[in-house]
Amino acid sequence: MVRFPGQTVQETRKFEALFCILELAHEALLSGNLITLRNIYYQNMELFVSQAVVNVMIDSLASTLGVGRWDLNIGILLPSINSIEKIDFHSVKWVLVIEKEATFRTLAASQYHQTSKAGHGILITDANRLPLSQGARARLNSGSQRDRPTKRSRTDRGGDPVASITNKPFLQKAENRGVTSLQQSISTEYPEANHLGHEQRLEEELVHGVNENAISHHGAGDPVNSTMTLTQTDRKKVVSILNEICTGEGTVCTAVSMEQKQELQRMLVLNIKAEIQAVDHFGDITKWLDEKLCKW
Amino acid sequence: MSKQYLTTHTVDEAHPTEIFSVSPTPSSLFSASGSSALQIHSTTKGGFPLQQTITNAHRLGCHHVCTSRGGVGNVAASVGFGGEIKIWARQGSELLPQHEANGEWELRWEIAPTQTNGGDVWAVALSADESYLACTTSDGRIHVWDLTARERIQSYETGGSGTGGSFAMAVDLSRDGKLTATGHESGAVYVFNNNSGRLAYSLSGLAKSVRAVAFSPGCKRLAAAGDAGVIAIYDMERGEHVSNLSATSSRPAWITSLDWNDTGEYLLSGALDGKVKVWDVARGVCVATHSETEGALWSVRWLPKNERALEPGMGKGEMFCAAGANKSLTFYREATGI
Structure with a gap:
């Protein structure tokens, strides 16, 4: 029950x-854009x-108005x-x-998915932190073998991940698994996604960029806050990821795992990790992206 | 006076991935990379032909390979990213340990990662008589193994009582067998007395990670270098910091590798900017710089002077080898009076 003026704080x-919420919904209706539950919360x-x-408030609002949330x-x-x-x-x-x-x-705030020079795209953040239902998450992140090392490598590279961005071939994975209708529709509606050539290069480029930057910055004697x-514990984790990659080798994606393996080895030898900020330009990563x- | 070195040969793509470590015997050069195989190239034959490939040496790749500085060259040790140490020996070397055997290299012993109490094994060094091996760990410990008895005979700790210390990134054993030196992530350099089993010197001077330490052949000096980009020279009789070798550049690159030549006059250094330098230690100046590559150099080594006749075209000048991110082995030779 909502009263105005309220009697308590x-x-x-x-x-x-x-x-x-009403204001946001109004805004959404006027602009024709969908606003997510999560987005409202973050407002x-x-x-x-x-x-x-x-969630509860929106549901009761919708039922009060006699309409659906949509x-x-x-x-x-x-x-x-x-x-x-x-x-x-x-x-x-x-x-x-x-x-x-x-x-x-x-x-997302800079609308990069629409403003990118590479054309329209989709931004997805780590499903582990999104309010996706378990099922949806499981399907999106369908744990195909090729995914596991990357995923771990991203989450495990020492708390704040070294490589936080990956051009993840989840569409391809979906296709591989072919389990649900959504996946099937994705793979059939978007056959281009099956071109696997680029799938993880971005992450490699990123880690590489980070490494290179770390080297050039440090090598140049500039103290860079973005490396440490x-x-x-980091070292043990990196070794265990390396172990995982080497164990899975010889299966699907040797070229990809090769690259990852090399970057991980390099990381162990250099004994440094870097934040993604190592490749951005005063906080702006869009240029780099x-x-x-565009290269692809 | 500067010295002239020429690129005498390059073994392109000696490994499928970047080369992290090279180490010579009197007649060959071991190299280790991110791939699982070790390569052994001849250093006495023209064209530096591949002599032997040890496949599946280290499943996760190999970051260190060492031979003894000043030894006959019958033993080598390598460390994999998984933390295992493998000791390699030449067939027949058990019978004639003082002579360089001719057989193929084979695995003699493996020290499992579990045998080092915790920290992962990182750098290794072999004693001049090829019977002791020192290894460092990521928690700052140093273990010494007797390769004949196959047992651990000494452990040094650099941290406070049992807590583990700063990652020991580099190690060397003096040729007289008396001292062990380690370089640490914290910038510390420690020298241990092998007879007493105690810390002899704790050396300062490098505030940043130390990635290479090397005793001079006469054991009077210790060179150490790393992220500070300068080479610190310490006197081993008194444990004093006696000089620094540094490039004129105000922004020196991280130094990854150091090696003294046989006479102890020159130091070789390799750095992340791809530059290999030769330093005249007495004069404290850099006498030669080569940059064949822009990629990182991970390892540089002089090739021991060889008394045996070299094949025609191999020249007589002192040689060294540099390797790193470009996957190649580049051999340099001193230009002599031409």
């Missing part, structure tokens, strides 16, 4: 939250306190698989999976 806040995390509060142009990032017949990927030139949330937000020495994405 609690009620006032509730009212404010509801108003905020004012302090106000909403938790995602669950947002009628308010409020949705979730990935709707239930059953409700999708097909997805049109024709304008999509690239898919970028970004692990580091801050980087994802920066790119590996801890013992444009350059890399």
